[in-house]
Amino acid sequence: MNFRFILNIFGRVLILLGLFMLTSIIWALVYNEEVVEELLVSSLITLVSGAGMYLLTFRNLKKELGLKDSYFTVTFTWVIISLFGTLPYLLTGAIPSVVDAVFETVSGFTTTGSSILVDLESLPKSVLFWRSLTHWIGGMGIIVLVVAILPLLRIGGYNLFKNEASGISYEKLTPKTASTAKRLWGIYVSLTFILMGLLLLGDMSFFDAMNHAFSTMSTGGFSPRNTSLGGYSSYVQYVVILFMFLAGMNFYLHYHFVKGRFRRVFSNLELRTYFGIVMAVTIGVAVIIYREGGIGIEKAIRDALFQVVSIITTTGFATYDYLSWPQEAWTLIFMLMFVGACVGSTGGGVKVIRHVVSFRNVTLHFSRMLHPNSVKRLKINGEIIDDEKVGSLVSFLVLYLLTFTIGSIIMVLLGEDTLTAVGSVAANMGGVGPGIGSVGPASSYAHIHETGKIVLSFLMLIGRLELTTVLILFTSLFWER
Amino acid sequence: MNFRFILNIFGRVLILLGLFMLTSIIWALVYNEEVVEELLVSSLITLVSGAGMYLLTFRNLKKELGLKDSYFTVTFTWVIISLFGTLPYLLTGAIPSVVDAVFETVSGFTTTGSSILVDLESLPKSVLFWRSLTHWIGGMGIIVLVVAILPLLRIGGYNLFKNEASGISYEKLTPKTASTAKRLWGIYVSLTFILMGLLLLGDMSFFDAMNHAFSTMSTGGFSPRNTSLGGYSSYVQYVVILFMFLAGMNFYLHYHFVKGRFRRVFSNLELRTYFGIVMAVTIGVAVIIYREGGIGIEKAIRDALFQVVSIITTTGFATYDYLSWPQEAWTLIFMLMFVGACVGSTGGGVKVIRHVVSFRNVTLHFSRMLHPNSVKRLKINGEIIDDEKVGSLVSFLVLYLLTFTIGSIIMVLLGEDTLTAVGSVAANMGGVGPGIGSVGPASSYAHIHETGKIVLSFLMLIGRLELTTVLILFTSLFWER
Ligand SMILES: [K+]
Ligand SMILES: [K+]
Incomplete structure (x- = not known):
């Protein structure tokens, strides 16, 4: 080298x-x-x-x-x-x-x-x-x-x-x-x-x-305020929601937008999926927290939208402690930690496009089950994704799950309860920040075991650098000859 | 048709x-x-x-x-x-x-x-x-x-x-x-x-x-006894352990064994991995429960081995309520629910060979990262697994996770707590039976919501028939023309 x-x-x-x-x-x-x-x-x-x-x-x-x-x-x-x-x-x-x-x-x-x-x-x-x-x-x-x-x-x-x-x-x-x-x-x-x-x-x-x-x-x-964005006006919160959403978009699309190539932006499959997921989960969460009572419709929608965008973009700001919401609501929020933002954004996690390709691959698979001799190929935004690329995507997903699993086991062995272990690993690998269990948005990581902090730091790094960039350094293949 | x-x-x-x-x-x-x-x-x-x-x-x-x-x-x-x-x-x-x-x-x-x-x-x-x-x-x-x-x-x-x-x-x-x-x-x-x-x-x-x-x-x-195999002698328990293990093996290997083709049996990659996982997790669990105190070494090993084999083979017999073990132990047991038995056995779940192929694919991926022009191929037991087959495997894994996730969300929405939701879905998709949370080996599914029982029945069917066999019936592709 x-x-x-x-x-x-x-x-x-x-x-x-x-x-x-x-x-x-x-x-x-x-x-x-x-x-x-x-x-x-x-x-x-x-x-x-x-x-x-x-x-x-x-x-x-x-x-x-x-x-x-x-x-x-x-x-x-x-x-x-x-x-x-x-x-x-x-x-x-x-x-x-x-x-x-x-x-x-x-x-x-x-x-x-x-x-x-x-x-x-x-x-x-x-x-x-x-x-x-x-x-x-x-x-x-x-x-x-x-x-x-x-x-x-x-x-x-x-x-x-x-x-x-x-x-x-x-x-x-x-x-x-x-x-x-x-x-x-x-x-x-x-x-x-x-x-x-x-x-x-x-x-x-x-x-x-x-x-x-x-x-x-x-x-x-990170916020310089103890209450994150909870203490600010709804105007501020809506502005932050918008910009979190923008930060979670592929920055190339911003470039195309500036250049006036609107069709290219709005026809982008990943962006549409990302927007769709945000809308769908927001409605789900808003309905759940509104039905709990005690808040108006606007506040329910704003809190839901803020949290959903904050988590899917892997920003991790909070206006509300989602763990105090009904379980159904924070389970949805937790699952968003595995979705992630768009590729080419500053967000982390698995990223929407990988889910899109995985899902399309399943559809292709069903089609091959019915028509074994067809030569149908996977296409995303007009480009063919060949089987080798799908294989690479699998590697990513498998490594993600493997790292998540091993990370969670280690955190459990270090004495954290299951929810905290799973939540802290998901939140840090995914670059989100706040998790579930004892590391929710109203808590901090101060009480985590020292070794646990080192493990989580390592997981942040792995997640940020798309796993393989870091993990390949730990293979014998890398160091041979 | x-x-x-x-x-x-x-x-x-x-x-x-x-x-x-x-x-x-x-x-x-x-x-x-x-x-x-x-x-x-x-x-x-x-x-x-x-x-x-x-x-x-x-x-x-x-x-x-x-x-x-x-x-x-x-x-x-x-x-x-x-x-x-x-x-x-x-x-x-x-x-x-x-x-x-x-x-x-x-x-x-x-x-x-x-x-x-x-x-x-x-x-x-x-x-x-x-x-x-x-x-x-x-x-x-x-x-x-x-x-x-x-x-x-x-x-x-x-x-x-x-x-x-x-x-x-x-x-x-x-x-x-x-x-x-x-x-x-x-x-x-x-x-x-x-x-x-x-x-x-x-x-x-x-x-x-x-x-x-x-x-x-x-x-x-299923056992006709309320205490499953807990009430029987250690001889009986060891016999059942052995036969659960055999039932979780590929039945072709039994056939080869009977025909005297021992090398073919013992060199089988899936069998070796299956055996290795059983040994490794058994040692882990045995150490954890022995350190808790109150039981001898033989009993610790027997209880651990019984539970590990019972869960990895997706049998689901119990000699002990593993949920009363320390959290580290039952977390390991829970993770085994995602491993499953060998292909060609009567066991369910993801199956060991799929994990082996996924893992090998990751290794191949690392190798391709370092040598982009190499034409290395994935080989299992001497046969090449091409990228298309890996793509199919991905479909399975993605569908498994998707079904698991959607199933868990539905169970949470039906009012089950997170552990029960996740545990019941994993245990029933995987064909295991007892889960974690309120559906552990000492409990039953009697208290689950009626709709939940229907959902879980459906998941058992999906899991048993390797997902796609059932799920393809729900695609528009299947019903067109
Ligand atoms: K973040
Ligand atoms: K079973």
Whole structure:
């Protein structure tokens, strides 16, 4: 493997990270918080480490990454930023425990949003800003990953399954993919600022607006408020619902939309399915909670819609503790954790398109049962999905279930009750954040066993990087020769 | 569709069923029970209905079944025997409610073993015999299904996935498949009698030995005793463990074994995996329950082994209420419900070979990630599994999960708690019988909502007939033209 270049990349990433970290100092100055020095030291450690790695390796650099290098680089980029990202928490004392700080940072960069913090509002705002910023950086990372690092454009023109990622030469990226990445970043940043503006029009402070905009567009879910978005006006909640939905869409579709290609957007099968699921489950949940009584129709629909969109997009914001709803309602919510957002979005999880392909494959199978000699093929958005791709999709689903199962067993063995075990694993693998059992939206992950926190951090990483990118590092195949 | 021939087949099946039913009268006479008349009437209704269907259709019969006819015939054979099979319960008053009687009979013929009966020992022995007999008949039906009706011999010489069942002409079956079916029936019957003999050598009565032999070899799980096998000696329990394990094996392997082809048996990948899972989970459970204290090593191992074999083979016998074990132990037991026995056995569920293929497919996928141009293929027992077959396997897994999910949602909507909902659906789709929550081995299904019982009966049928055989009847594709 080309470790020289890999280290060089890590160096560049850390320099970028250090610069981002510096911005949190602004808030320490604005709010007159006594953590300026600690944040400065954090940034400098990160910057100096990054610069060191860069300077050590920039000479005689062969800018080429093989397949193995790519998988390794992607996984360890997230690991390394998660380690340096703990510095602001640890040095300011906002989170004294190393395991907790790693958990919170991994949760940030993977845009999961699980938190070990109980009283957010007692923390320095600069640290809370850093916390939300990790989400936003993570979201940018995912966009570059989907567009540039896993660039095989298969179904509907996007690399859906990311399985057969061909050899990536770093130079090759420059002309087309880099410009696409920039466009999609442009959309990401623009939507963030539009959302911020809309939140400011509501009753939100500048600080809260910025934080929530970061968490929404990255489908992260950290809030600087103890009550998440529960304490805000219905206007704010509707705005956040809309932008969570947008963040869960394929960003290419936003691009097409901006370019006026409306038919291409509205005919997209994944988008239609995603919208359909949101509508169907919202109606189901709204009916259940309305029939419980005590709330009006508008509130029932708003609460249901907010939670459904929040969970399917894997954002994980809460306006209401869904676990206090009737069991039928939160069971539906829990099942959404296995649906996930659209491919090419900042959301995590299994993703809608995989469900669509699985379902279409079942239909094809029925058709083959009746007409064994037919040569019917699977088509999605006009492109053929061959059996090999379906096989790859299976691998993903099987690995997802296997990881979910093993994760749940481990959590049970660590002493968590079944619902908490299953809920925490589903919520963290899926990048959602709040789960069920004792890790619901009204609770935190503070009480989870230390080993459990490490397991969940690992699951966040696996889920965020589409499983195989990380898991392949644990195969003997990867390390042979 | 050739309804004339289908009706003719149903006629024959009902005549056979009526004859089986007659044998329960023997026990009414032996034990001097006042249900002879009712059992006689039940048998006669069945015999006359069968004869009527046969006589109506036997002239000018075109003995040919298309694909649609086959799927329809298989599904409705189970439906029809389940309807006529309720007569002994209903007419003797042993089970007064029609829904309960249908549930118990479907549970019998699908070899599931879920029961709505609470006090078995208060019922006439002749009725209990009929109950166990439904298992045994169901097991025979499954063998003929696997060997003759779904005869595409693909992986390792057996029709593993049953997906592309080619057109079946009834005559075609006669020469080879019918003789194979007879051989496997021979093994099934022989093993049943050997087991009966071994149980008689223990402290078991002739009646109990026969009933338990029926339930064991069919992996059914009905017992005529309230305490299932809990009240018997450890000798009896070990014998039952061995024969449950044998019943969960591919019956072709028994045939090879009898023919002295030992290498073929012991090198079989599915058998090795099946054995490996049993050993691994038994050790895990034994350690957990031994550490709880209060029992010796032998008892811990025996209880663990009994439960593990009982659940993985989908028999569902109990010597102990596993729900009273620590949560870690019964979580493992619950997960076994998704493993299932071997293909070609009388057991139900997903089946070990499907897990093996899924897992191998993941390995292949990793290999393709590293070597995108390799032409490596999936091989099981020396035979290539192509991508299309993997695609079919996916359909099965996706349908299994989908059915499980929808089933669980329905059970939750019917008011069951989450564990009971999930447990009852898993246990009945998987053909296991006892689940978790309020339908554990120490409870029954008596308290489940009436609609829930119908849903679970339907799930037993779907699970037993490998999902697609039943579900294809609900596609528009099946009914078009
Ligand atoms: K999230
Ligand atoms: K069973």
